[in-house]
Amino acid sequence: EDQVTQSPEALRLQEGESSSLNCSYTVSGLRGLFWYRQDPGKGPEFLFTLYSAGEEKEKERLKATLTKKESFLHITAPKPEDSATYLCAVQAVGGTASKLTFGTGTRLQVTL
Amino acid sequence: NAGVTQTPKFQVLKTGQSMTLQCAQDMNHEYMSWYRQDPGMGLRLIHYSVGAGITDQGEVPNGYNVSRSTTEDFPLRLLSAAPSQTSVYFCASSWTGHTNYGYTFGSGTRLTVV
Numbered sequence: 001e002d003q004v005t006q007s008p009e010a011l012r013l014q015e016g017e018s019s020s021l022n023c024s025y026t027v028s029g030l031r032g033l034f035w036y037r038q039d040p041g042k043g044p045e046f047l048f049t050l051y052s053a054g055e056e057k058e059k060e061r062l063k064a065t066l067t068k069k070e071s072f073l074h075i076t077a078p079k080p081e082d083s084a085t086y087l088c089a090v091q092a093v094g095g096t097a098s099k100l101t102f103g104t105g106t107r108l109q110v111t112l
Numbered sequence: 113n114a115g116v117t118q119t120p121k122f123q124v125l126k127t128g129q130s131m132t133l134q135c136a137q138d139m140n141h142e143y144m145s146w147y148r149q150d151p152g153m154g155l156r157l158i159h160y161s162v163g164a165g166i167t168d169q170g171e172v173p174n175g176y177n178v179s180r181s182t183t184e185d186f187p188l189r190l191l192s193a194a195p196s197q198t199s200v201y202f203c204a205s206s207w208t209g210h211t212n213y214g215y216t217f218g219s220g221t222r223l224t225v226v
Contacts, residue, residue, distance in 0.1 A: 004154065034214050043116075043202050043217030044155070087155070099170060100215070102147075102154030 002027045006088050006103035013078055013110050021073040021106045023088030033071050034100065035064050036087040044087055078110045114138050118203050118218035125193040125225045133188040133221050135203030143206045144186040145215070148172065148199040155202065161186055193225045 005024045013019055025033065032051055036044035048057045050066040057064050061082065063074040073086055085107045089100040119134045137144065145160035157170030161180040175197060177189040186205075190197060200222050204215035 032212070036214065041219070043204075043219050044215075046214030046216070049212055049214060089155075099157050099160070100155070102156075104152060104154050 002090055002092055002101040004088055004090055004101055004103035006086075006106050008106060009104070010107040011109070013075075013108070015079055015110055015112050016077045018074070018076045018078070020075070021086055021108070023071040023073070023103060024069060025071070025088070025090045026069075027090045027092045027101070029093035031091045031093045033066055034089045034091070035071070035073055036089065038085045038087055038105070047086075075108070078108075080110050080112060083108055083110045116203055116205055116216050116218035118201075118221050120221060121219070122222050123224070125190070125223065127193060127195060127225060129193050131190050131193065133190070133201055133203075133223070135186045135188065135218060136184050137186075137203075137205040137216070138184065139205065139216065140183060141205035141207055141216070142183065144180065145170070145204050146176070146178065146186070146188045147202045147204060149202060149220075150199050158188065158201075190223075195225045197223065198225045199223060 003026045007022045032049050034049050035047040038044045048064040053068045055066050061076050065072045085105040087105045089102040091100050116137045142163045146158040147155040149155050156172050158176050159178040161167045164180050164183050167178050180186050200220045202220050203218045206215045
């Protein structure tokens with residue numbers, strides 16, 4: 001069974017204090033690993049898709065990396081507007097068409 | 113371009129009542145799905161559809177029905193509401209099931225069953 005574990009559950013940073021969020025996964029065959037951002041009362045918003053170990057993608061202050069067992073979301077010099085819950089999900093090769101298995105998320109708070 | 117629209121945003125039901133959660137998208141996406149989100153648990157797939165007239169069960173389908181008569185709409189029906197169905201429900205869509213660009217999610221329906 002596919003599994004996704006995210007850590008930490010919650011993270012509080014000061015503005016400008018860089019850090020990383022972790023997503024550990026087990027999947028029969030990885031088709032893709034997805035990162036989403038979710039604001040309170042909103043639906044998840046797509047950030048990145050990663051497909052193979054060693055791949056990296058960047059968007060503004062966020063950089064996602066992938067190994068065979070985990071993915072990291074690096075946040076460089078965060079701002080208060082980066083406060084949100086960050087969700088990681090995996091999609092397996094084959095199986096139920098496009099089912100995503102989600103982790104429970106990391107709740108990030110960035111303070112001034 | 114509205115994206116994925118879900119209605120209602122909030123709903124309170126009594127145990128045993130039935131209702132339909134509406135989901136509509138205007139992006140001509142073939143793939144649509146319903147997830148529920150509960151505290152301490154990841155989003156879980158309820159039902160999905162890979163095109164008009166085609167639906168299938170996800171991870172937690174019991175107590176829910178779906179149909180897909182048009183590309184745009186994918187309603188979720190609760191047949192006889194139970195307190196265990198108290199949750200936030202999200203509809204999502206994409207061009208295909210195996211998308212490179214993730215899914216577009218609606219803003220959710222918060223359902224309370226009393």
